[in-house]
Amino acid sequence: MTFFDFVKNIFPNSNPKKNTDMPLFAPKFKVLIIEFSDNVEGNSGEIITRMIRNKEGLEVYYFDEPFNKNFLSLDSKELFDWIDRGQTIIDRTGADVIVWGFREGDKLRLNFQSTNQYESNRKIFISLMDSLYIPASNINDEVHFPTSLIDLIHGAIISTVEAKDNELKIYRKYLLRKIINRLINDDSAKSLSIDFMPYLMNFLGIIYLSYAFENTDDKDFKIIKNLFETGIKHQDLITNPIHLGCIYYHLGQLYDCASNNINKHPLIYFKGAIEYYIQSQKYLSKYNYPYEYGSVCYRLSSLYFNYWKQKSDLQALRDAVFQLREAEKIYTYALFPEFWANIQENLGHLLAILGNLTNSNEISGLAIESYKNKQKVITEKKSPISWAQTQSEIGDIYYRLGKSNQNKELFEDALEYFHDALYIFENAKMDNEIKKLSVNIAKTSQNIGTF
Numbered sequence: 191m192t193f194f195d196f197v198k199n200i201f202p203n204s205n206p207k208k209n210t211d212m213p214l215f216a217p218k219f220k221v222l223i224i225e226f227s228d229n230v231e232g233n234s235g236e237i238i239t240r241m242i243r244n245k246e247g248l249e250v251y252y253f254d255e256p257f258n259k260n261f262l263s264l265d266s267k268e269l270f271d272w273i274d275r276g277q278t279i280i281d282r283t284g285a286d287v288i289v290w291g292f293r294e295g296d297k298l299r300l301n302f303q304s305t306n307q308y309e310s311n312r313k314i315f316i317s318l319m320d321s322l323y324i325p326a327s328n329i330n331d332e333v334h335f336p337t338s339l340i341d342l343i344h345g346a347i348i349s350t351v352e353a354k355d356n357e358l359k360i361y362r363k364y365l366l367r368k369i370i371n372r373l374i375n376d377d378s379a380k381s382l383s384i385d386f387m388p389y390l391m392n393f394l395g396i397i398y399l400s401y402a403f404e405n406t407d408d409k410d411f412k413i414i415k416n417l418f419e420t421g422i423k424h425q426d427l428i429t430n431p432i433h434l435g436c437i438y439y440h441l442g443q444l445y446d447c448a449s450n451n452i453n454k455h456p457l458i459y460f461k462g463a464i465e466y467y468i469q470s471q472k473y474l475s476k477y478n479y480p481y482e483y484g485s486v487c488y489r490l491s492s493l494y495f496n497y498w499k500q501k502s503d504l505q506a507l508r509d510a511v512f513q514l515r516e517a518e519k520i521y522t523y524a525l526f527p528e529f530w531a532n533i534q535e536n537l538g539h540l541l542a543i544l545g546n547l548t549n550s551n552e553i554s555g556l557a558i559e560s561y562k563n564k565q566k567v568i569t570e571k572k573s574p575i576s577w578a579q580t581q582s583e584i585g586d587i588y589y590r591l592g593k594s595n596q597n598k599e600l601f602e603d604a605l606e607y608f609h610d611a612l613y614i615f616e617n618a619k620m621d622n623e624i625k626k627l628s629v630n631i632a633k634t635s636q637n638i639g640t641f
Contacts, residue, residue, distance in 0.1 A: 226291030435473025484520030578614035
């Protein structure tokens, strides 16, 4: 059975709603195809550029500036150089996505990168380590190159694009829907070797997940799950364990999305997400692929915190803190300042809750320290509202510590932080925040007056 026979079996009567109406808002995403690291005559990167140049929603350029591409070997020691080089190119060119190519024997490996790919709040699922393999022997026959593989590359690129506003999000979904419908009805790759199965299934799963991740119907969940599980069933064809780790990671993402969007059996989705994320870390280890590992830790922390909110399981809250601490070790202030600040904010929140529940002055002190760490990046000058909100959070912790320890100095610290925040909110005319802080200031002053 060929790859696309599998696809048709997985999608019986389940095509996403067909809609070919061009939306009014139709931008083009800027894509750079980086000159491939190839060891044969001919230029595979240029050929791929020509193949996708006219695909809908893309503005494609070929980037052939010479530089050493040894970091593309998937050697974990070179991973940061890879990320850094790609980010430098993106910053310089304004590209939405860059595509890397590397020859491995008779296969070409494609990898996809976008700006700040490992940052915390991005609604994309594809990793730089996700590798789309295509047959190198076909690349020079542009006329007969399978259109389904071109559509997979197109879908991978659109899946890598960050939709920064609602209009872009709607347009991105429109493009993904059209690509999926074409893939379901295209058998041009029916002669493709079974060796490509796990990689193609992984990317088909990523594309479908990128399209349907907010859907509340479990039908799409089952289809995407089937795609990834088919890839895992053919894991004997996977040459590098990182590729298997990526599939487990995406299964974790799938269950994670389902836990937020599908109301039926939410705890099953919670537990499935945790199970698959942890399984992925067996292949995406802290020491070999730290950025993948740290990204999983960040998402595990959110899952454990949500589980605590549902079940009031204190161990889940401790697990959430542990996972963030693991992410903190990898996404450092020096290398990932914005992500590090986000981690510090979340740590401050979790530790404040944990310190309050356990009546621990030490843990509450760590929460204050994390909030102050956030302010090394999110400064009063740069982001006054966010800075003031953090001042208010710190004030809340000092107030609780003052109450539990009956300590005047702690109340005075709280008052100072509340006033700092109030000044910003008054200038911004944020009435709700002003009312809340005015109440907190009054309570704090009243407590100070009792000493």
